[in-house]
Amino acid sequence: MTTERSELGRDIETALGEVLGHVRGETALPCRIVDDPAASRIVSLRKRLRLSRQRFADRFGLDVRALQEWEQGRRVPDRAARVLLTVIDRDPEAVVRALGADGAEEPIGGRSAL
Numbered sequence: 001m002t003t004e005r006s007e008l009g010r011d012i013e014t015a016l017g018e019v020l021g022h023v024r025g026e027t028a029l030p031c032r033i034v035d036d037p038a039a040s041r042i043v044s045l046r047k048r049l050r051l052s053r054q055r056f057a058d059r060f061g062l063d064v065r066a067l068q069e070w071e072q073g074r075r076v077p078d079r080a081a082r083v084l085l086t087v088i089d090r091d092p093e094a095v096v097r098a099l100g101a102d103g104a105e106e107p108i109g110g111r112s113a114l
Contacts, residue, residue, distance in 0.1 A: 038070065038076055038077060038082070039070060039071055039072065039073040041085075041089075042067070042070050042071050042077075042085060043071050045085065045088065045089050046067075046071070049088075049092060053067050053068055053071070059092075059096060060084070060088055060092075060095055060096075060099070061095075061099050062081075062084075066081075
């Protein structure tokens with residue numbers, strides 16, 4: 001075994017030093033706050049379809065409380081919900097057809113035992 005450090009090892013050591021300095025409050029790391037535009041897009045999608053929150057949730061098998069949280073920016077839809085919202089945006093009737101006349105059995109975005 002060699003006692004010489006590799007370039008990668010030195011880079012890792014430097015990075016860990018930065019992390020420890022930040023955790024100790026000694027170093028301020030650059031950060032960027034990103035405003036997630038998902039909330040405004042969800043509101044505009046629902047309004048474009050001229051549906052109340054309750055009717056939008058019922059029509060597309062979503063949990064109305066989760067929809068409210070997304071629209072108010074308190075929660076962000078998970079990947080599956082974002083995919084569903086994208087399909088609703090592009091072809092809402094495809095989702096209605098896929099869900100059938102009765103809609104989804106379990107609301108998406110709510111708490112479930114999955």
